[in-house]
Amino acid sequence: MAETDGRAGRPAPRKRADARRNEQTLLDAAARVFVASGVEAPVRDIAAEAGVGMGTIYRHFPTRADLIIAVYRHQVEACAEAGPALLASGLAPHAALTRWTDLFVDFLVTKHGLAGVMRSGNPGFEGLHEYFLDRLLPVCAQLLEAAEAAGEIRTDISAYELMRGAGNLCVGIEDDPDFDARRMVGLLTAGLLRPLTG
The missing domain is CATH 1.10.357.10 (Tetracycline Repressor, domain 2)
Structure with a gap:
């Protein structure tokens, strides 16, 4: 169960920091794949580089445009x-x-x-x-x-x-x-x- 900070069940700041770090890891991985294969590289390649499932990427970046802009x-x-x-x-x-x-x-x-x-x-x-x-x-x-x-x-x-x-x-x-x-x-x-x- 996720930790909360007691304010209406909101996630604790540590969790938010973890989520930010996870997003940064995804962006770093996507950048490396873009360098190697261009911005049209398959999402599965980015997921493999980041060591996560494709669903994780889509949760953070629902469209390819979202991912490209974020990178x-x-x-x-x-x-x-x-x-x-x-x-x-x-x-x-x-x-x-x-x-x-x-x-x-x-x-x-x-x-x-x-x-x-x-x-x-x-x-x-x-x-x-x-x-x-x-x-x-x-x-x-x-x-x-x-x-x-x-x-x-x-x-x-x-x-x-x-x-x-x-x-x-x-x-x-x-x-x-x-x-x-x-x-x-x-x-x-x-x-x-x-x-x-x-």
Whole structure:
């Protein structure tokens, strides 16, 4: 029998936290499967990756659109939260920026097939791109500003330009298994460094 907190039989906060953790586990598993097989991957593959039954996934996400939107938002939030954490970790600002762009590339790779799905007319997909920009542009700007203030990088690139450049380097990677988007984006961020003098 489920524990309650005494308020009209509501589940205890621990149970709510457990449910949130279970949902995060499902989203992480779905993201991995999307990277490997695209957003049209069978739900049974996601269930197997998460170690749960298909019914568990449908209880959390009744439709594929619900699952895709949740994975997208989960990945955006993880990427947004990573920026300040990397800056606070003691890494040099340019190193923090480079680590963050690796995470950003991972997020972009997770979006395989998402563009087509977003054109499906499902109202749930409206506003996702704006949400993505609203959450991630300020984080990228914060990382760039820290690296600029430390004198590590040039000052003539904007967060939008860096994110757009990284995004362009990830276009079409599903059609070319020999193309390493993370390496190319790494070269892009390395190119931001100021040349050594003296």
